[in-house]
Amino acid sequence: MSDRVALVTGGSRGIGRAIALALAESGASVAVNYASSAAKADEVVSEIVATGGNAVAVKADVGDPDQVAALFTTVSDQLGDPTILVNNAGITDDGLLMRMSVEQWDRVLATNLRSAFLCTKTALRPMLRAKWGRIVNISSVSGVAGNPGQGNYAASKAGLIGFTKSIAKEVGSRGITVNAVAPGFIATDMTDALGASVTDAAAQQISVGRLGTVAEVASAVRYLASDGASYITGQTIVVDGGLAL
């Protein structure tokens, strides 16, 4: 991927961070987008640069059209036009539906789904010009199987799967693939906070017998972003250790 530019939305922490590092390891120049964690994003960039890679951190709320336009302009100016896009930015704001506010619904849908629309639309122009592109949307097992308390989040993540299939059909003839990766229970700061009793109970539901790592998710993304995955499009790769089986 040495001549490629990749943009990872929400790339400063967790799964996004691991994806940024993996793509950089494969030789891509990586734009690490972040909404608020500037210091964390800078750390990712430093880590990539320290190993001889090329990366920049770019702040933008990817649910906002003007900020997305500015994000792509900055990336193109600093690294070149991105032809690998990973729509990873996502938030949760859980609650049982009977208690969920309109604001909770809209905020999660804007960050998780509207952002993919805005970024993909903007990224397609350079990809069409290059007649090559890789779009990977980070969905979730919640979007595949549903999860109580995550009506908004699951809807956004299931929405990404339908979006993935539709755009795959639109641009498949132009050398551009669009796929989704649906992680299951992945060990992050968020799951650490739940405590060992919760995560041990969760692990019992997983065929592999443990939580996944962010690197294991990034590995699937790296493959889908590679030249070798040119005949895979519109798919959702579930990376959950057999949780949803």
Next chain:
Amino acid sequence: MERSDIESKMKELLVEELGLDEDKITMDATFEEDLEVDSLGVVELLMALEDNFGVQIPDEEAESLVTVGEAVDLVQKKINA
């Protein structure tokens, strides 16, 4: 810009961007039937026209384009506007 300049640039873009056969491109040729350009191909052409001629072509004006000649007319109108 002369109309003949726009015509030759249009042909060049259709060959380079959409991979069309130059011999088939006439001003009367229709995108959809004669040149077999799909809907995304028309979008790609519009992007190329905007980039090359420095004009903005709104979707509602682009939708009515049927022939290559009409696209040339539209670009000429935009350049002179």
